[in-house]
Amino acid sequence: MSTALxxxxxxxxxxxxxxxxxxxxxxxxxxxxxxxxxxxxxxIFSKHSKLIEIAARGGGDPDMNxxxxxxxxxxxxxxxxxxxxxxxxRKGTGADKDASLLVEVAYEGYGPGGVAFCVQxxxxxxxxSVSNIRTIFAKHGGNLGSAGCVSYLxxxxxxxxxxxxxxxxxxxxxxxxxxxxDDIKISDGMMDVFTEPNQLGTVANKLKxxxxxxxxxxxxxxxKNTMKIxxxxxxxxxxxxxxxxxxxxxxxxxxxxxxx
Numbered sequence: 001m002s003t004a005l006x007x008x009x010x011x012x013x014x015x016x017x018x019x020x021x022x023x024x025x026x027x028x029x030x031x032x033x034x035x036x037x038x039x040x041x042x043x044i045f046s047k048h049s050k051l052i053e054i055a056a057r058g059g060g061d062p063d064m065n066x067x068x069x070x071x072x073x074x075x076x077x078x079x080x081x082x083x084x085x086x087x088x089x090r091k092g093t094g095a096d097k098d099a100s101l102l103v104e105v106a107y108e109g110y111g112p113g114g115v116a117f118c119v120q121x122x123x124x125x126x127x128x129s130v131s132n133i134r135t136i137f138a139k140h141g142g143n144l145g146s147a148g149c150v151s152y153l154x155x156x157x158x159x160x161x162x163x164x165x166x167x168x169x170x171x172x173x174x175x176x177x178x179x180x181x182d183d184i185k186i187s188d189g190m191m192d193v194f195t196e197p198n199q200l201g202t203v204a205n206k207l208k209x210x211x212x213x214x215x216x217x218x219x220x221x222x223x224k225n226t227m228k229i230x231x232x233x234x235x236x237x238x239x240x241x242x243x244x245x246x247x248x249x250x251x252x253x254x255x256x257x258x259x260x
Contacts, residue, residue, distance in 0.1 A: 041079075047252055048075035049088040050122040053102055056092025066201050068092075074216050100124040107133050108150045111142040112237040113229055115258040116150035118221050123250040132248055140241035153257055154221040157182070158200030160193040163213040172212065179206040190215070194222065223257035235260050 052075060055068040062069040068089070075085055091099035105126055107119045117137075123129040134144045164172060169186065176184055176193050180203045183194040195203045197219055204217040229235045238258050245254045 043247070043249060044078050045075075045080045045084050046249060047122075048078060048080045049084050050102060051075075051252060052085060052088035053092040053099070054104060054122055056089045060089050060093040060095075070201065070217060074218060077216055105129060106147075106151070107144060108147065109133075109137050109142055109144040110150070111137075111241050111256065111258070112140070113227065113231070113234045113258070115227050115229070115238060115256055116153050116223070117142065117241070117245075118151055118154055118255045119245055119251055120221075120253040120255075121248075121250040122252050129248075129250045132250065133245070136241070136244045136248065140244055141237050142241055150257075151221075153225070154223055154255060156197050157220060157222040158195035158197050158203070158217065159220050159222070160195065160200070160204050160207060160217045161215040162191040162193060162207060163215050164189050164191055165213070167212070175210050175212065176203075176207065179203050179210070218253070220253055221255040223255070226257050226259035228259040 048071070052068065052071045055065065055071040058067055059065040060068070062072055072085055087096070090096040102122050102124050103126065105121050105123060107121065107130065109117050109119070111117050119133060121129050121133070130144075137144045162172065162176070164186070169191075172191060173184060176191070180199055181193045181195060185192045185194075193203065193207070200217055200219060204214055208214050229238065235258070238256065238260065242254050242256065245251050
């Protein structure tokens with residue numbers, strides 16, 4: 001296969017795949033910008049601490065625990081203080097005897113327009129979390145569903161956010177293809193790079209070694225198909241629900257199949 005044909009093949013393949021992921025990309029861009037501008041940094045630090053604590057249960061050495069390394073890298077990208085990171089590791093490894101028991105709980109439901117939502121949380125009180133999540137859905141025109149009601153509509157993927165400032169977009173596209181990306185989406189100067197879950201760290205490291213600015217990397221749920229929202233008022237309600245869920249202290253990730 002010639003170089004020109006190879007490039008054309010990859011662009012065609014990515015174009016086919018991208019239609020299944022377009023809705024997630026827009027929300028991820030909104031979430032990223034919101035996080036960067038959020039004045040209440042304490043909430044962001046708290047979420048990172050919980051993710052680090054959970055990851056540290058697999059071992060407190062980030063060189064031996066890829067999940068912990070990922071959690072720490074993301075925390076540092078949001079300027080989480082080192083003291084917070086170290087405390088979270090101590091809690092996760094059991095060195096802090098006063099640490100409360102955290103558990104991961106996923107919730108599913110429907111938003112305005114019937115779009116699907118998957119909400120991931122880390123909490124020390126499941127009763128509080130389910131009550132808060134149910135209230136948020138109700139206040140924003142949605143409803144909390146039962147386990148399994150919409151999760152089959154999503155696939156687990158790795159997502160890497162790359163800052164395109166000062167970069168040639170076409171050059172970056174070729175670089176991420178060669179690095180092993182499944183798909184890419186570009187919005188407002190940011191590129192979402194999608195990978196298979198077990199390739200997240202490998203692809204992210206390749207992009208960093210290429211000199212690209214990786215803003216974050218995480219495992220998330222991506223819709224297999226999206227629901228296109230034509231009504232602006234419905235779209236605004238969906239975004240409001242996303243933001244309200246994301247603002248909850250126990251929520252670590254929000255995914256929807258809405259195409260905004």
